[in-house]
Amino acid sequence: MDNSEFEKEEPDLKMGMTGMDRRSFISLAMTAGVGATVGACGVASAGSNAKGKIVIVGGGAAGLTMAALLMRRLDDADITLIDPADRQYYQPGFTLVASGVYEQDEVWRSQESCIPDGVKWIKNEVKLVDPENKTISLANGESVNYDFLVLTPGLQINWGLVEGVSKETLGAGNAHSIYDFEGAQGTWKALQEFAVTGGRGIFTDTYTKHKCGGAPKKICLLTEDYTRKQESRDKVTLDYYTAASELYDIPYFTPRLEEIYSERNIPIFKKVRLKGIDTSAKKAYFEKHEAMGEEKLVTSFEESYDFMHFTPPMSAPDFVRESGLSWSEGKLAAEGWVMTDPETLVHQRYRNIVCLGDCAGIPTSKTSAAVRKQVPVAAANLASLMEGNEPVAKYNGYAACPIITEYGKVLMCEFDYNKEPQITFPFTMLDMSREQSAAWMLKVHVLKPMYFYGMINGYML
Numbered sequence: 001m002d003n004s005e006f007e008k009e010e011p012d013l014k015m016g017m018t019g020m021d022r023r024s025f026i027s028l029a030m031t032a033g034v035g036a037t038v039g040a041c042g043v044a045s046a047g048s049n050a051k052g053k054i055v056i057v058g059g060g061a062a063g064l065t066m067a068a069l070l071m072r073r074l075d076d077a078d079i080t081l082i083d084p085a086d087r088q089y090y091q092p093g094f095t096l097v098a099s100g101v102y103e104q105d106e107v108w109r110s111q112e113s114c115i116p117d118g119v120k121w122i123k124n125e126v127k128l129v130d131p132e133n134k135t136i137s138l139a140n141g142e143s144v145n146y147d148f149l150v151l152t153p154g155l156q157i158n159w160g161l162v163e164g165v166s167k168e169t170l171g172a173g174n175a176h177s178i179y180d181f182e183g184a185q186g187t188w189k190a191l192q193e194f195a196v197t198g199g200r201g202i203f204t205d206t207y208t209k210h211k212c213g214g215a216p217k218k219i220c221l222l223t224e225d226y227t228r229k230q231e232s233r234d235k236v237t238l239d240y241y242t243a244a245s246e247l248y249d250i251p252y253f254t255p256r257l258e259e260i261y262s263e264r265n266i267p268i269f270k271k272v273r274l275k276g277i278d279t280s281a282k283k284a285y286f287e288k289h290e291a292m293g294e295e296k297l298v299t300s301f302e303e304s305y306d307f308m309h310f311t312p313p314m315s316a317p318d319f320v321r322e323s324g325l326s327w328s329e330g331k332l333a334a335e336g337w338v339m340t341d342p343e344t345l346v347h348q349r350y351r352n353i354v355c356l357g358d359c360a361g362i363p364t365s366k367t368s369a370a371v372r373k374q375v376p377v378a379a380a381n382l383a384s385l386m387e388g389n390e391p392v393a394k395y396n397g398y399a400a401c402p403i404i405t406e407y408g409k410v411l412m413c414e415f416d417y418n419k420e421p422q423i424t425f426p427f428t429m430l431d432m433s434r435e436q437s438a439a440w441m442l443k444v445h446v447l448k449p450m451y452f453y454g455m456i457n458g459y460m461l
């Protein structure tokens with residue numbers, strides 16, 4: 001990426017601090033008591049001599065953290081992890097790549113370096129699970145048996161459900177998405193150009209459940225702030241289209257977030273779905289969905305744009321549904337999310353399967369912050385099941401979404417299944433219903449090293 005044209009005017013987007021290596025992170029974490037305040041894990045210390053072959057499908061945030069914790073918790077762990085990826089991405093960093101705060105190489109490690117010692121890695125893709133026969137079919141035609149399955153393949157991004165767009169052509173017609181590593185890099189380049197040229201910016205979320213519901217809002221607010229920093233805000237108009245009936249559905253945080261959009265002169269259009277993009281004409285096609293009594297009214301319209309950020313529809317990976325592991329009825333069935341007990345994280349039909357992370361069909365936000373709190377519960381319950389006991393550990397739906405409202409400030413949204421605030425943020429004297437600079441420091445400087453050095457090694461859970 002050649003940013004030379006923009007380098008001279010670039011403000012300090014990191015807000016004064018440089019990247020942190022492992023040693024500095026650990027000393028900062030110890031000084032600040034981060035391990036204690038963001039939650040320490042008691043499960044890790046309890047040993048278990050449970051027996052059985054565990055297979056983990058998907059070695060992302062959830063799969064790796066489970067592998068690391070189980071290796072420590074079980075005396076004779078027999079763990080196989082299946083994942084075709086070469087790289088482990090810290091996806092929450094994509095927003096910061098897309099806004100020039102992180103360099104692209106700061107957000108990934110080789111997958112090999114992240115797999116815990118003692119875990120057998122099959123570098124392949126799962127095509128089908130046969131839960132009756134406890135067998136997994138791989139893309140290379142081989143099969144793998146298991147006694148206990150940890151289902152953590154994340155989610156599938158369905159680019160094709162936005163007409164006119166594909167993963168391969170992402171960025172064409174200046175329509176970008178940070179839900180992709182290359183897409184995040186393209187967004188940053190385009191955002192800088194947009195701040196020079198000016199014009200109309202359109203931002204959308206999507207009608208399916210999607211990972212980090214805050215991400216589309218963050219990139220919108222960062223774009224606005226970046227144009228202010230470049231003194232070109234008056235050349236830019238910005239509009240935010242949400243498929244939902246409100247901007248954010250956690251009442252403790254919503255009023256301030258809506259107020260910020262209003263203060264920053266970004267109109268919010270609700271109940272609007274992106275249907276397609278004509279990238280050659282730079283036109284976005286929308287549908288407004290309204291209820292008129294029993295009737296559903298759908299009105300189509302189109303909008304021209306100069307710069308666009310969109311969120312693609314998402315679902316559970318196809319193999320999950322094809323394996324009969326998804327909900328078959330209810331709100332979570334349409335997108336194939338796994339039939340998971342919301343408290344124990346054990347599969348509702350197959351009690352030798354636990355499921356967590358983005359693919360789990362549970363009514364909370366799909367974030368790695370949620371994964372961090374799910375892992376100790378899923379690991380404890382898996383060990384109990386392996387010992388022939390009932391799964392008694394319970395997850396309360398905790399999730400967190402640090403909504404970056406501008407360079408230097410974050411609205412740190414933490415909540416549970418009841419949509420009640422669950423503030424674990426260390427500086428409790430602050431009003432956490434408002435954006436805070438201290439939360440920016442946590443988001444930009446602490447959470448990434450905490451992920452790579454702590455969480456996926458089974459610590460700081």
Ligand SMILES: Cc1cc2nc3c(=O)[nH]c(=O)nc-3n(C[C@H](O)[C@H](O)[C@H](O)COP(=O)(O)OP(=O)(O)OC[C@H]3O[C@@H](n4cnc5c(N)ncnc54)[C@H](O)[C@@H]3O)c2cc1C
Pocket residue numbers: 057058059060061062063082083084085090091092093094095124125126127152153154155178179180211212215317319356357358359366367368369370371400401402
């Ligand atoms: C732009 C963006 C911003 C985000 N911001 C935040 C944030 O601020 N805070 C936050 O907490 N979270 C954030 N998230 C969400 C967070 O990254 C995810 O919720 C988290 O990574 C989910 O973990 P997971 O293990 O379920 O899935 P992933 O981490 O995506 O891992 C899934 C793994 O499964 C593997 N896999 C997939 N299919 C198969 C298969 N068929 N066979 C074998 N392996 C397979 C993949 O290769 C991958 O390694 C953000 C995500 C994005 C994209």
